[in-house]
Amino acid sequence: MAINRRQFLSTAGAVAATSLASCSSQSGASPTLSDAASVREKFPRAVQQVYLDSAAHAPLGTHTRSGMEKYMDFHMYGGGEGRGQYASQSTREVKAQFGRLINAKPSEIAFVQNTKAGEDIIVNGLDIQASGGNVVTNDQHYAGSIHSYVGRKKAGMDVRIIRAKDWVIDLNDMEAAIDSKTKLVAITLVSNVNGHIQEAKALADIAHAKGAHVYADIIQAAGAIPMDVKALGIDFAACSNYKWLQGCRGSGFLYVREDLQGTVVKDLLFPGYVRFNYPPWVDAADPGKEAMPFTPPDDAGRYEPGNTAREGYCGQYESFKLMEEIGMDKIFAHNMALVDRIRKELPESKYECITPAAARSPIIVFIPADYAGAEAKLKQANIQATMTGNRLRISPNIYNNDEDIDKLLNALA
């Protein structure tokens, strides 16, 4: 299997390129992604049906499951025979893996329960309301996040929600709303609604010039597109693992830029412990120390309140291993080739694409002229995608191939 995967590694880029080329020449004559077969095999659901719904939930891979099982063995049998070592090593290494994916240091990464929990840690830690500051966001941010900002607005926070024009946020509108009292500009980097990518770098430049910081919800970005928080000017970011990171619910990551930890973003969940320096805790108190000495954590661990879902991170460790083996650039190229085919070949007359052509993310969204009909066709053909509101969202990933896209196009024709 490892050999096959290496073949995939070495050819995936070429495959993607060929796929693009084939789109421009003749539709349907797709390259066979036979080298990707070993990757595809790791995702049972993707083999059994056409699974084009990575933006909703990753189908669990067998490699990821094996990481979870190894943790369960540790929890069931105890730490012997390498089990304890695996559990601790993988939960340590997984931060470095995530860091490499977004260009951050492990010390800038905290474990969080989910994306929303990460954003709350930032918003609370910035002390926005008490300082008379404001938050600028937009309606392409995640609906759950906007809900939180509306709630905070009702509780007195100055919140400014910019609206998209034709499903795209105009940077000028954001700029007009950001002022010297803006503490936070909160966005979703890749929209779950239409896959559009926000102009993070330009926005961050505007925000930073006014003294504000930038939070990005990267749940549809990390593992979906190559990204670099430093280059994009993103100060804080969070995501759950169960979408493009190909992991589980209830585990996620929070990135907090190193120089902002503890100063700009206070840690208000207080993970840590005290020691006791008085009898009968100790026979003789150390006069040089306080009665209850404590040392706050000095890295992003300061934002981690208590225990995390460790089986989730052990599984995530295995998911990252596969992703790193393939390489984010190749994953991206593979997925974009599939998306580009869909964009090109799905008839415009029946499916209005609301993902701007410039959006280079593996999420593509259409408004079908016949919504109910489209849903019935997908169901009939055993194709999984997201249908919500009036929209059809298609989001391929590494386990998909051109045959899947053929089936999709045939079904929706």
Place this chain on the structure above:
Amino acid sequence: MKLNPMRFNRRSLLKGGLAVSVASQLACEQGTEAAAPLTLGDLNSARADFPRSTNGVYMNHASQHPVSIQTARVMQRYADYLANDCTRAEWYELSEEAKTFADARKKEVKQLFGKLINAKPQEIAFCLSTTVGENIVANGIAIQESRGNVVTNDLHYSSCLYNYKMRQAQGLDVRIVKHKDWQLDPADFEKVVDGNTKLVALTLVSNVNGLLAPVKELAEIAHRNGAYVYADIIQACGAVPIDVKAMGIDFASCSTYKWLMGLRGFAYLYVREDLQGTVVKPTEFGGGVGFNYQPWVETPDPSKDEITYNPKKGPSQYEVGNVSSVACVCQYEALNFIERVGVDAIQAHATPLTAYLQEEMPKIGYASITPKGNRSPITTFRVPDPKEAERRLKEAKIEVTLRFGNQMRVAVSVMNNQQDAEALVKALA
């Protein structure tokens, strides 16, 4: 269209299963595809149900309770579900079990946990950890803003004390009562609880010495002064009977990886029904907005806001985002076991073992710092020679907690027996 009937089987698991132990267990079931999942037995079968017991003498349940083989299998079956049927289940004909997995059994788990502490399901929220639960309460009752104070004690969990020390550094009035000879004296609380006390925060069963706090007396003092009681029940729930109503506990929280025989990163928060949203305000505003303007909708509904706000009611107002669904499914299995055996019986199983240790350990020089007659499965002893004790424990393959320089914490559960307790005394004598 129906999915391939092969999809909910063990085939792919066996192919990819690297976890030898679990996979080999499943291999035994190969060919009996339709066999119902084994259910956990009772106290008599506990040593077989919890295979940790075959691997040395494990009496460290206050640190982490092993999961049972049945719980591990449920995780695997749920993983099958995640690998095969994870979304849009409504499109397909699912197996009966896959149907039960669709919401990760959240509803049943809240009911089971509620029964365990005598609370309604609508008083239970899920959260990440015990610490998060206590933070939700401490933040939600806005202690500092109202110039109130918190009363706690030095047998409260060390991390909670850190939390309050940090809040104290930010100006919160925090009063930490010191234990007396490893016990809590309500009279000491009486002295510091006053009309400005908003919260009395305590650990129901101490992780230090297993002390079962005199919670009823402390709650009476708190309530008489208009304060509320938070109890960290992580060392209590599943180990000793809890009745939050009878004990006067207003808020409580615990993770599942100790006496609830589950996983880390998944916890419960109990908030008394009449205090939800009023006394304990939600601080994170969970939920999702709707958009009621073009192009989100073709025709906006004029009777609604443009961005519709849907605040949650009940315990979900304290929940933010996804929880670990794997851990939740595992809890269903474990809580069913606890319910079937009964916490009374679990406690009764531990009592003679702790009584034996309390009797015998002092004879070999290990003085107890747990009061006699204390009815929790945790007992702690002062270790005369910690280095030597550590060496002997390792040699005898006995796992307990050695910490605070000279303390040994022994925590027994369902799979321990008299031989285990005797092995400890013999190893240290």
